[in-house]
Amino acid sequence: MKYKSQLISSAFISLVFAVVILVSKEQLGSHLREQVLTRRAEVLHAISLVHQVSMIEAYGDLSIENPADQLVIMEEISELSGADGFRLFSPEANYIYSFPETITEGKIRDYQLNKLKLLIPEASLNEGVDIANWIIVPEADIDNERISILEIVLPLHIAGENELLGIVQLILDGDDVLDDIYELESRINKQSIFLFISGLALIAIVQIIAFRFLNRSRIRLAKRTEALNRANRALALSNKTTAIGSIALHLVHGLRNSLSSVKSHLESLPASETGSRAAKSAVDRMATMIENVVMTLRENEGDILYQITMRELLHIFEDRFLHVATRHNVTLKTESHDQSELDNREASLILLIIENIACNAIEACGDKGEISLSAPSNGVIRISDNGPGIQKHLEGKLFQAGNSTKEKGSGLGLAISKQLSISIGADLYLVETGKNGTTFELRLASAKGGSADSVKDSR
Secondary structure (H helix, E strand, O other): OHHHHHHHHHHHHHHHHHHHHHHHHHHHHHHHHHHHHHHHHHHHHHHHHHHHHHHHHHHOOOOOOOHHHHHHHHHHHHHHHOOOEEEEEOOOOOEEEEEOOOEOOOOOOHHHHHHHHOOOOEEEEEEEEEHHHOEOOOHHHOOOOEEEEEEEEEEEOOOOOOOOOEEEEEEEEOHHHHHHHHHHHHHHHHHHHHHHHHHHHHHHHHHHHHHHHHHHHHHHHHHHHHHHHHHHHHHHHHHHHHHHHHHHHHHHHHHHHHHHHHHHHHHHOOOOOOOHHHHHHHHHHHHHHHHHHHHHHHHHHOOOOOEEEHHHHHHHHHHHHHHHHHHOOOEEEEEEOOOOEEEHHHHHHHHHHHHHHHHHHHHHHOOOOEEEEEEOOOOEEEEEEOOOOOOHHHHHHOOOOOOOOOOOOOOOHHHHHHHHHHHOOOEEEEEEEEOOEEEEEEEOHHHOOOOOOOOOOOO
16 A cells, blocks of 8 residues: 555656646747747848848938838848748738739738837748648649748838838748757757656655655654553553552551561461461561562662672572572572672662562472573573463463462562563563473663563563
């Protein structure tokens, strides 16, 4: 559809351009034709004025005011100009005489007379006219021959004066003038064709550039629209998780004291009491999570800033999480090749994110599972497990609140982790999932310029 519209647009512009060139060519041709004829008439008018003065001076008794003398003067002028003959008219355009006598009678047109009264000569080219309308031909010789006649009408007057004393109509062969006009028209046609081809090439180049610019603008607009949609989704998620975070903070403060009481009660029970060991472990885990959250809040609210390396961050995670993995009989592996540094506030939020994903991985792996945490390049953290993978219908909405991969899960963990990653300018992705396990990747702001071709954005 895009290319069809471009083709239609190009065809329309080309058609308009062709019409403009054609109209301009016709107007220019007509103007040049008029200029050629006017120039011929002006030249003959000037020659006639000069010659009549010289003849009057030579003969002495000739007067341009006398029609008989006009006839004598114009006979020589017609021979000098190469005319086939002429017709002589009175100042009122009444026919007087033709020379030679084989020239038929004629008349002066009204528009010609108006010009002649102003002493302006006039020329017209009559193409393909019947010779019998101009020259008396014996009936035996009539064969409907068509000729071209150049008709030049001159005002007869005394040089330097404005009174019209007579009119002469010179009749010349029009073929020479036609040849000149055809040559000029041929040049105009060639130039018009060259201009048309050059114009089409220029139009094509401009259109290609314009369509490329528009296409790039369309692509940029699509990208910005997609970015705006992502921002809107992130804002919607932020609104949801902000409310969730407020509730979570309320629960943290409420549960902290309650857990202390429960822990004291469990410690007073005999070790042999059924379920006491599991209960104590669960309470310890809950207390550790609460302490981690409280510590993170203090880090973010405090004024102290310091730097830790990615390797140190993974060691902190390992220290916090190793006993949880051991208790669930899960192997925990960490590896870092990242030498970059993070500030303590960003690091505390990253710990919450990867701990949350690691907890989900433990539940997915089950007994004798394996979790791998690595920092393969600057600003990238990967968390992988060897669990059974995530169901296909859940992949597209993993990070939406209320969607959980667990039977009795709340569906808040990954949504909160996603929001935490957004708050530090990072991206949390589901890279791959299947029967051989699942891999998440946290790509920090420092790594966003790198390649993410292999990353599957589950948003």
